[in-house]
Amino acid sequence: MRFELNKEFVEELQLAIQERSDESIKSMVSELHPADVAEILGELEPDDAHYLFNLLPSELTADAISELEEDDREELLEDLSGQEIAHAVIDHMDSDDAADIISELPEEKQDEVLSNISDIEQAGDIVDLLNYDPDTAGGLMATELISVNENMTVRNCVEEIRKQAPDVGEFFYVYVIDDQEVLKGVLPLKNLLLANDNQKIKNIVEDIISVKTDDDCEEVANIMRKYDMVSMPVVDSIGRLKGRITIDDVVDVIKDEADEDYQIMSGITGDVDSSDSVLKLTKARIPWLLIGMGGGILSSIVVKGFDSDIALHPVMASFMPMIGAMGGNVAIQSSSIIVQGLANDTLGLDSAGKKIFKEMLGALLNGAIVATLAFIYNFFANDFALSVTVSMSLIAVVLFAAVVGTALPLAFNRMKIDPAVATGPFITTINDIMGMVIYFLIGCFCYSIF
Amino acid sequence: MRFELNKEFVEELQLAIQERSDESIKSMVSELHPADVAEILGELEPDDAHYLFNLLPSELTADAISELEEDDREELLEDLSGQEIAHAVIDHMDSDDAADIISELPEEKQDEVLSNISDIEQAGDIVDLLNYDPDTAGGLMATELISVNENMTVRNCVEEIRKQAPDVGEFFYVYVIDDQEVLKGVLPLKNLLLANDNQKIKNIVEDIISVKTDDDCEEVANIMRKYDMVSMPVVDSIGRLKGRITIDDVVDVIKDEADEDYQIMSGITGDVDSSDSVLKLTKARIPWLLIGMGGGILSSIVVKGFDSDIALHPVMASFMPMIGAMGGNVAIQSSSIIVQGLANDTLGLDSAGKKIFKEMLGALLNGAIVATLAFIYNFFANDFALSVTVSMSLIAVVLFAAVVGTALPLAFNRMKIDPAVATGPFITTINDIMGMVIYFLIGCFCYSIF
Numbered sequence: 001m002r003f004e005l006n007k008e009f010v011e012e013l014q015l016a017i018q019e020r021s022d023e024s025i026k027s028m029v030s031e032l033h034p035a036d037v038a039e040i041l042g043e044l045e046p047d048d049a050h051y052l053f054n055l056l057p058s059e060l061t062a063d064a065i066s067e068l069e070e071d072d073r074e075e076l077l078e079d080l081s082g083q084e085i086a087h088a089v090i091d092h093m094d095s096d097d098a099a100d101i102i103s104e105l106p107e108e109k110q111d112e113v114l115s116n117i118s119d120i121e122q123a124g125d126i127v128d129l130l131n132y133d134p135d136t137a138g139g140l141m142a143t144e145l146i147s148v149n150e151n152m153t154v155r156n157c158v159e160e161i162r163k164q165a166p167d168v169g170e171f172f173y174v175y176v177i178d179d180q181e182v183l184k185g186v187l188p189l190k191n192l193l194l195a196n197d198n199q200k201i202k203n204i205v206e207d208i209i210s211v212k213t214d215d216d217c218e219e220v221a222n223i224m225r226k227y228d229m230v231s232m233p234v235v236d237s238i239g240r241l242k243g244r245i246t247i248d249d250v251v252d253v254i255k256d257e258a259d260e261d262y263q264i265m266s267g268i269t270g271d272v273d274s275s276d277s278v279l280k281l282t283k284a285r286i287p288w289l290l291i292g293m294g295g296g297i298l299s300s301i302v303v304k305g306f307d308s309d310i311a312l313h314p315v316m317a318s319f320m321p322m323i324g325a326m327g328g329n330v331a332i333q334s335s336s337i338i339v340q341g342l343a344n345d346t347l348g349l350d351s352a353g354k355k356i357f358k359e360m361l362g363a364l365l366n367g368a369i370v371a372t373l374a375f376i377y378n379f380f381a382n383d384f385a386l387s388v389t390v391s392m393s394l395i396a397v398v399l400f401a402a403v404v405g406t407a408l409p410l411a412f413n414r415m416k417i418d419p420a421v422a423t424g425p426f427i428t429t430i431n432d433i434m435g436m437v438i439y440f441l442i443g444c445f446c447y448s449i450f
Numbered sequence: 451m452r453f454e455l456n457k458e459f460v461e462e463l464q465l466a467i468q469e470r471s472d473e474s475i476k477s478m479v480s481e482l483h484p485a486d487v488a489e490i491l492g493e494l495e496p497d498d499a500h501y502l503f504n505l506l507p508s509e510l511t512a513d514a515i516s517e518l519e520e521d522d523r524e525e526l527l528e529d530l531s532g533q534e535i536a537h538a539v540i541d542h543m544d545s546d547d548a549a550d551i552i553s554e555l556p557e558e559k560q561d562e563v564l565s566n567i568s569d570i571e572q573a574g575d576i577v578d579l580l581n582y583d584p585d586t587a588g589g590l591m592a593t594e595l596i597s598v599n600e601n602m603t604v605r606n607c608v609e610e611i612r613k614q615a616p617d618v619g620e621f622f623y624v625y626v627i628d629d630q631e632v633l634k635g636v637l638p639l640k641n642l643l644l645a646n647d648n649q650k651i652k653n654i655v656e657d658i659i660s661v662k663t664d665d666d667c668e669e670v671a672n673i674m675r676k677y678d679m680v681s682m683p684v685v686d687s688i689g690r691l692k693g694r695i696t697i698d699d700v701v702d703v704i705k706d707e708a709d710e711d712y713q714i715m716s717g718i719t720g721d722v723d724s725s726d727s728v729l730k731l732t733k734a735r736i737p738w739l740l741i742g743m744g745g746g747i748l749s750s751i752v753v754k755g756f757d758s759d760i761a762l763h764p765v766m767a768s769f770m771p772m773i774g775a776m777g778g779n780v781a782i783q784s785s786s787i788i789v790q791g792l793a794n795d796t797l798g799l800d801s802a803g804k805k806i807f808k809e810m811l812g813a814l815l816n817g818a819i820v821a822t823l824a825f826i827y828n829f830f831a832n833d834f835a836l837s838v839t840v841s842m843s844l845i846a847v848v849l850f851a852a853v854v855g856t857a858l859p860l861a862f863n864r865m866k867i868d869p870a871v872a873t874g875p876f877i878t879t880i881n882d883i884m885g886m887v888i889y890f891l892i893g894c895f896c897y898s899i900f
Contacts, residue, residue: 002659002673035676162644171640172622172680189639190621194612209452223452225705226485228698230622230680247697248678254701255675258708259790265715266786266873267779274791274805278812285783286816292779293820296772297827303768310767314760317767318753321774321882322746328778329717329742329875333735336716340709341724355724362728366736370743377747423716425779432771 003036010043017048022055030056034063041065042072042275049076062092070104071276077105082112090126091118094169096142096249098122099129129243137220138213140253141234141243144168147175148201150184155197157187175233175241176205183210183233183241210235213242220245221253222345261339265332265423267292288425295429299436306440309447315382316443319390323439326370327397327431334359334405335423342409342419356406363402367395385450389443396442397435404430453486460493467498472505480506484513491515492522492725499526512542520554521726527555532562540576541568544619546592546699548572549579579693587670588663590703591684591693594618597625598651600634605647607637625683625691626655633660633683633691660685663692670695671703672795711789715782715873717742738875745879749886756890759897765832766893769840773889776820777847777881784809784855785873792859792869806856813852817845835900839893846892847885854880 009028016025029037029052037060041049053061053076065073077085085105090098090113102110117123125143132138146164148157161174174187185205195204210233211220224232224247232245260271267288272281303310303320310317338355341347347355371391378387405427409419459478466475479487479502487510491499503511503526515523527535535555540548540563552560567573575593582588596614598607611624624637635655645654660683661670674682674697682695710721717738722731753760753770760767788805791797797805821841828837855877859869 033677035678158643161640165640165644170638170680188620189643190611190615193608193639193643194615225698225701227483228485230620230697247680247701248675251675251697251701251704255704255708255794258705258712259794262708262712262715262786262790265712266782268783268786272787273794273796274787274808275796275800278808278815281787281808282812282815285780285812286819288783289776289779289816289820290823292775293772293823296769296775297824299771300768303771304765307764307768310764311761314757314764314767315754317760317764317770318750318757319746320767320770321749321753321886322743324771324774325742325746325875325878325882326739328878329739330735332716332874333718333738336712336718337722337724337731340712344705344709344723346723346725350725358724358728362731362735365728365732366739369736370739373740373743374747424782425775428775428778432775436771 003032005036005039005043010040013040013052014044014048017044017051020051025052025055030060034060035067037061037064038067041076042069046075050079058088059092062089065089066093066097066101070271073101074104077101082109083116085109086113086116087118091122094142094144095122095125095129096140096243099126099139100134102126103130103134132213135217136213137211137215137217137232137234137245138242140217140220140249141213141245143243145175145233145241145244146171146173147177147181147241148187150176150178150200150202150205152201153197154192154195154199154201154204157192157201170246171231173231175208175244176201177241181240183208183235183239186233208233211245212237217253218257218343221250221257224250225254257343261343261420261423264418264420265336265339267425291429292425295432298433302433302436303440306444309440309444313386313443313447315386316389316440316447319386319393320436320439322374322390323393323397323435324432326394327401327435328428329401330363330366330398331401331405331427331431332423334363334402335409335419335427338406338409339419339423342413352407352410355410356403359402359406360399363398364395367398370398371395383450385446386443388450389439389446392446393435393439393442396438397431400434400438401431404434453482455486455489455493460490463490463502464494464498467494467501470501475502475505480510484510485517487511487514488517491526492519496525500529508538509542512539515539516543516547516551520721523551524554527551532559533566535559536563536566537568541572544592544594545572545575545579546590546693549576549589550584552576553580553584582663585667586663587661587665587667587682587684587695588692590667590670590699591663591695593693595625595683595691595694596621596623597627597631597691598637600626600628600650600652600655602651603647604642604645604649604651604654607642607651620696621681623681625658625694626651627691631691632689633658633685636683658683661695662687667703668707668793671700671707674700675704707793711793711870711873714868714870715786715789717875741879742875745882748883752883752886753890756894759890759894763836763893763897765836766839766890766897769836769843770886770889772824772840773843773847773885774882776844777851777885778878779851780813780816780848781851781855781877781881782873784813784852785859785869785877788856788859789869789873792863802857802860805860806853809852809856810849813848814845817848820848821845833900835896836893838900839889839896842896843885843889843892846888847881850884850888851881854884 013028102113114123144167146161146168148160172189176184176187178184186208187205213234213236230247233241234243236242268284269287272284371394374394375387375391378390409422412422413419463478552563564573594617596611596618598610622639626634626637628634636658637655641654663684663686680697683691684693686692718734719737722734821844824844825837825841828840859872862872863869
């Protein structure tokens with residue numbers, strides 16, 4: 001019973017909204033999954049989206065809103081008062097989603113929303129969550145979870161679950177704590193279901209890996225992925241259970257990190273997709289294009305310095321694109337391997353020096369292959385001085401690119417700058433400039449002796 | 451109690467293995483998580499890894515082996531007979547991992563392993579799984595799951611779970627089927643735990659989204675991510691329950707797809723990481739470098755055609771790098787947005803023509819900005835003809851790049867070629883060549899009239 005959004009559905013719904021035929025709108029949308037409703041809200045014009053939002057039950061729209069793209073959500077919430085947001089949205093949400101959405105609101109509105117939340121305990125939880133850095137485990141966790149004392153019996157435990165369950169959405173584990181709320185372990189529901197009623201929780205509890213509230217999100221994602229975990233308890237610095245992170249949020253973190261690295265390599269800043277406005281897309285791209293242009297101007301100054309040589313041997317100009325492309329390609333290859341290794345924590349235990357040496361070895365091998373092929377081509381197609389120039393330059397440029405491509409992301413990482421910045425236009429620009437310097441120096445030398 | 455692998459640990463373990471002090475090896479490793487043991491096996495030399503493998507209990511090594519990188523695993527299993535692999539590895543595994551590992555073995559060995567599996571029913575399941583395309587839901591699913599008949603009561607159901615549980619690792623849902631084994635829905639363990647003993651399963655079963663055995667893995671991943679699912683039932687063409695896909699496998703699919711796209715964009719073929727050998731790394735890179743070189747040769751032929759113009763106006767050569775870089779950057783920006791949109795299924799409902807038009811609009815805007823800046827620089831730094839040439843070329847190149855960058859991945863996707871191929875060296879090469887053609891044609895024209 002999967003729903004597939006298509007143009008016909010959107011048009012039919014738009015018509016129903018224009019005609020204000022509430023019953024047919026409801027029959028089209030109200031049985032759908034919140035994620036599908038979010039998709040629909042994203043496709044509608046703001047006014048239509050508002051109408052739909054007001055018509056549907058709050059439980060459904062609240063969940064849909066937390067699934068919505070950030071800019072669509074902002075648009076939708078803009079016209080609502082803090083009180084309306086509190087009652088129609090936040091009251092029906094888990095604490096982690098609620099905190100995320102409140103943190104996106106303008107400052108004054110945040111307080112208005114917080115003071116209007118019906119459940120004072122939930123409001124307290126949200127205020128606590130808002131204090132965590134969004135890129136940490138604390139910023140990612142929800143406070144809704146089932147916890148039981150280790151001294152309970154299985155029977156008490158099931159009663160306790162019955163009490164706590166209405167406040168918690170889906171759960172697969174019960175967290176076991178001691179009298180000081182320190183996390184002692186976990187009970188998969190399966191074990192509980194198969195256990196004897198009179199068994200002590202203490203005796204059937206299982207060990208569990210936990211993270212601290214200030215651990216980095218990306219680290220949490222790597223741990224959950226490595227150990228195939230579905231939910232991860234979060235504790236404070238003295239081990240007290242504070243919340244849990246569920247795999248669906250971690251999947252989003254993994255996907256977002258990957259998308260971000262992909263966009264940075266392709267020279268795009270900020271989270272954009274093809275449905276964004278032309279202006280937003282342009283804004284996300286222009287910074288890298290300006291870097292490329294700055295690099296182009298520097299390259300032009302370098303090349304202009306060899307004006308008279310080019311006038312004498314204009315054929316030298318013809319291999320400038322190859323030298324530039326080769327340096328750029330090798331640099332991106334090297335840096336992307338390092339960036340990926342850093343992100344996935346798979347770089348292994350080798351030192352930076354050893355890694356650079358290994359890259360140089362590989363670059364030398366690749367450089368030798370392309371230099372040989374280029375030499376064979378040029379030997380027949382062009383003069384001898386150019387043949388030597390191009391092949392020597394290729395090896396030099398490729399070596400330089402491998403060293404920069406390996407060293408730069410490692411250095412950035414150590415300086416706490418996102419190493420992904422060292423891929424894409426940034427590194428190709430450096431290599432373009434240095435490539436021209438290397439190429440023309442070698443060229444002038446070769447033409448002077450051959 | 452998280453384990454962090456470091457150099458000291460590896461060295462200490464290597465020493466213990468060399469001294470054959472089995473007790474200290476066991477005390478170091480046998481309490482660790484299989485994922486940690488896999489990491490350790492990956493760091494050891496083949497002989498040492500073998501020794502450790504033989505020493506540890508099969509349950510632990512079997513799980514570790516399924517977590518190992520493919521090349522490390524091949525090395526480890528190479529020296530074992532089919533019988534040994536069956537008894538020490540496959541017998542302790544879930545059907546999906548078992549099928550994956552058997553499919554990696556050489557043909558003759560596969561049959562030897564299959565005929566030596568202790569549990570004939572498991573062997574049958576594995577043979578069935580091996581028939582599915584590895585990139586489909588059937589290739590990803592495991593057959594281990596808990597299923598109950600819809601006509602049971604909660605009490606019978608718990609008894610049934612007790613019977614089936616020993617064969618299934620972790621589970622959070624019970625799948626509900628009818629007498630024909632057709633999937634009717636799902637029961638979260640939580641509901642079962644809180645239900646009344648005499649309730650009929652039929653009356654408390656919940657709806658569930660399922661996929662078919664031949665659905666594409668990437669689609670399965672997108673669905674599970676969209677609907678925040680932890681496990682997904684897989685049915686055959688007439689709806690009979692065949693297996694389940696768990697989120698940990700989907701997380702790996704998402705991560706692998708993202709890594710693959712990242713590597714393709716950076717000009718690397720095949721799944722490599724920085725710990726691979728220099729030779730393997732070289733092999734993964736050389737194809738794209740050769741494409742780049744081929745493109746460089748074509749560019750050189752284009753530029754050589756303008757030899758006499760360059761000899762007359764050598765300053766024209768100085769802006770070749772900028773033109774090349776700009777075209778490449780814009781093309782990669784455009785194509786990566788499309789590739790990402792295709793992968794994430796977020797391209798929206800617009801037609802290809804509308805997307806290309808939108809990209810052109812954005813490119814025109816970006817092109818106008820860089821062209822203006824370049825004109826201002828050149829007006830003061832270089833002659834007027836060059837100023838006009840560079841700025842006009844920038845706009846033309848950027849437009850061309852936007853169109854190619856948008857159209858190519860869309861066309862590839864329609865032709866069932868991985869659209870990611872249209873990013874990276876491939877697209878920059880096309881733009882390098884066309885960029886030179888555009889630049890010098892405009893240049894010759896401008897120098898002839900100004």
